[in-house]
Amino acid sequence: MDRFAGFIVKHRKTVVVIFILASIVCMLLSNLVGVNYDIMDYLPDGAPSTVALDTMSQEYDQAIPNMRVMVKTDSVSEALDYKARLARVEGVEAVEWLDDAADIYAPIETIDQSVTDDWYKDGTALYSVTVKDEKETEAVNAVREIIGEDNAMTGSAVVNALAPVITSKEISTIMLFVIPLILAILFLTTSSWFEPLLFMFSIGVAILINRGTNLMFGEISFVTNAAGAVLQLAVSMDYSIFLLHRFSEFRSEGHDVSAAMVLAVKKSTASILSSGLTTVTGFAALILMQFKIGPDMGWVMAKAILFSLIAVLVLLPAAAICTYKLIDKTRHRPFIPGFERFSRFALKLRAPFLILFCLLVVPSFLASQNNQFIYGASKIYSSAATQMGRDMTAIEETYGKSSPLVLMVPKGDIAREKQMNDAILQAENVTSVVSYVNTVSDVIPPEFAPEGEISKLYSEHYSRFVVNMDIVETDPGAFEKVDAVRGIAADYYGDGALIAGDLPNAEDLRNTIVHDNMLVNGVAVGFVLLILIFNFKSLSLPFILTLVIEGSIWLNLAVPYFRGEELNYIAYLITSSVQLGATIDYGILFTDRFLENRRLLPKKEALRVTIQSTTVSIMTSASIMTIAGSLLGRISTNAVLSQLGFLIGRGALISMTLVIFVLPAILSVCDGVIEKTTWKARFYKKNDKFERKAAYEH
Known part of the structure; x- marks a missing residue:
């Protein structure tokens, strides 16, 4: 690691130039990356509605309305x-x-x-x-x-x-607000006016490189495209903060600039990689989803975090060495007061917070699993803030809701088609059926019918029925009513009947995502546990940290349930992985410092010193994530992106609160168990002759 850091310091100007050139090239390449706004394109290839759509595109020249x-x-x-x-x-x-x-x-x-x-x-x-x-x-x-x-x-x-134009404008607006607000937070929590610009520079370069290298995928989903840069900025910033804080510490100890940076890279790499790896794991778990937006976002965001780690460990040290004189010239007094009084206050509240957490965690878990979910695309652009949303409302107020289904059955038996047609017309919420037998005639053979009508309804192998229903996905029993139509078709044609449309697509989406949910969460939690076991060399601490962060996720996702809000399942699923991967870092930082302090101090004092020394870092990271998420939620008119933003922003606040108030309580209660199950813990005992001064200076 010394040779690696020394190489970066020695060739710092070359490193900076290479990264700048790479970011310029990738910025140009990013314009060539396609963006897909059709959720249904991301259904598994074997889903029934996907099979139906593929068959229809092969059999018919004309699509459905x-x-x-x-x-x-x-x-x-x-x-x-x-x-x-x-x-x-x-x-x-x-x-x-x-x-x-x-x-x-x-x-x-x-x-x-x-x-x-x-x-x-x-x-x-x-x-x-x-x-x-x-x-x-x-x-x-x-x-x-x-x-x-x-x-x-x-x-x-x-x-x-219209979505590409709207989303592109909204992303620009979001970044226009996010960057100044994040800079304001960094100005408040650092001791130099120039350091925050270095943070933004290193992560900004990583964002540009990531967006340009998305060209390897050809196209990405609208969710990944719109949320990717905001998420990368929000979850990666603390890596660069941690490195420059270490750099400042070693300089204050008397090391020259080059030596201080070599030490900073050497001492912080393990912690930065550990934090980054948990975040990568959270995103990588999405790759296992059958619903293809999961792999789409998983690959792009895992790559994004890896580029952020490279930028922080390679570009940032080089840039900091090149500009350290500017850092020194722009030093200012700390704007954030010390947290000694706050740490004593937080420590006094640990028991009430732990009791409250125990009372809420199980109901929150149950509530988070029983939200009213939206699976399809019916309400993605229903906001009155857009022309699309206002138009949708105007049409529905005058003519009601409409969800056309396309049903295809093997052709050749007009009498059976007529019977099925009549049966479907009797089904609940079916308003009309367009088919050969009721548009042309059930007594006129196809060879005598007008060619224009034939091509719309008859292909080489299939007869097509367009079934109009006056319901949408969010109406009670919508899927059951579609299943009734599906059942009628199955009664007449068995597995030979194929059905597609917004409602069948959404139902397939539900079946796919619900299966994905348990898999993604299980894998994400499993890998995070393994990383934490390796990091802390403990059998108890990984489970404590995971419980706290999972608890914050359940509390976050329970809010829509208690508010009676509909929740888009895509936002729900992505939030679970992102919040786990990103905010577990708060717990890692806190627990790392606690273990250091616990070797030198009694339990209660070690907790107080840990709260005092980590609160600024945790609050900085959580505030950045909260602001980025909240702005995404407030500005985006896309329902998926808006909900995703609000969930991530709120989740960061809840995770921060639990780490500062609940985690200390659990660490206090489990102190003896932690010592026995952690390799070489060596906690402080009254008869130990350690000097406490070192802990306070840390």
């Missing part, structure tokens, strides 16, 4: 004109309206009111539009030009077209 357009109109003729204009848009494959369901040339009053109300009511017309996947952006922009801002459009095509 993916956009609803509502325009204000005073007449049927004007509505028909809008339909014609929409149909001429490049990328639009089909536009369906009232004239496809009834004879509009007869008096409007003679048409069944229930049919009319699906397409034409309250001075508006509603169109069901099918847009090609590769033409979504151009088509959606063209449709908006036709209908204007006063009319509305919604659907997956709209989300896929």
Whole structure:
């Protein structure tokens, strides 16, 4: 390690130049990384709805409707004109309206009111539009030009077209607020005006390199793209703080600049790598998920933390040596007072906090497991802060909710298709079925039907039914009602029936993620325990630390349950891994210092000194994570990202509180057990002749 640190110090200018050049190249490469905004693309390949979608893309040229357009109109003729204009848009494959369901040339009053109300009511017309996947952006922009801002459009095509622009703006806004606020925290908690700029420089370079190297994956998910930089900044900053604090300590002991940095790198590498490895483990556990957003974020964020570690252990020492004179010139008095009085106060509260923790931990665990979850994409962009959200609300208020399903069955038996069609129409919440037998005729053979109608509904091997339901995922019993339609199809065609759509996709997503949850959490906790056992050489401390952090996770995830809020399962699952991997560092720092102090001091005094010496570091790290998460939650209009931000921000605060107030209580109660189960613990005894002065100077 001496040779490694010495090499960095000797070639410091070369190291800085190499990292700057690499960050510039990666910044340019990051523009080539694709971003996928369709959650359903991340379902496992073997999921039933994935199989159905793949089969449909092979069998049919035309996809299912993916956009609803509502325009204000005073007449049927004007509505028909809008339909014609929409149909001429490049990328639009089909536009369906009232004239496809009834004879509009007869008096409007003679048409069944229930049919009319699906397409034409309250001075508006509603169109069901099918847009090609590769033409979504151009088509959606063209449709908006036709209908204007006063009319509305919604659907997956709209989300896929507009989300990239919205998310990109929001990421820029978030970073615009996050960076100054984090700098403000660092200015308060460090003793130099220049040090925080070094911290931001080293982590900023790591972020740019990570974003550029994402090109190896071709494309990443919108969750990873939007949250990645914020999370990397939030969870990596304490590594650089720890290294420069060590550097300052060795300089204050009289070492010259180069020698102090070599010692700082040598002495802090083990602790930094241990903390970083637990964070990497939390993200790496996501790689095991079947739901592909897990591996997507797992690989990218594990790589991000590794780049942060490299930047802190290689770039930061080189940059600090190059600029140490600026660090010295910008020294200022500490703005944060000493925590001696606070440490005494916290120590007095350890028993009440421990009792409260014991009372809340089990109910919080149960509540966190029984949240009302959202699995699909139905509410990702439902915020009234966006045009998409307002449009969705306007259409649903006028025409109600809509979830089209696509059902494909082996073709060749028109009589059986007719029976199944009629049975599905009787199912709960089914409003209409578009199929060959009720659109063309159950008595006209396909060879005599119009070719245009045939190609939409019949392929070489399948007959397609478009089933419209007036429910969405968040409605009570939505999945059961979809299962009822699935069951009817199975009664007639067995395993030969295939079904896809937002609701079946969300149901498959639920089944996949619930399985992933136990696996990811189990693996993450298991690996963290192994790392802690290796780090502390103890059989008891790893379980104590994991209990405290897992308890903070359960408390955090119980909040939505007690508030009666719906929780997106993707945000829930990612939070569990991120909070464990990132905030376990607080416990590691606290316990490391406690073990050092406990060898020199009685139990109570060792705890007090530990609280006093670690609170600033823990509060700094937690504050950065809280601010970054809260801003992501406040600014993002994407429901997944917003919830993820709030959960991570709140989780950091809860973890900090438990580490400062509850962990000391558990360490106090388990003091004897810890000594017996920790290798070479050698805790202080009254007859030991250790000098306490060393502990206070530490």
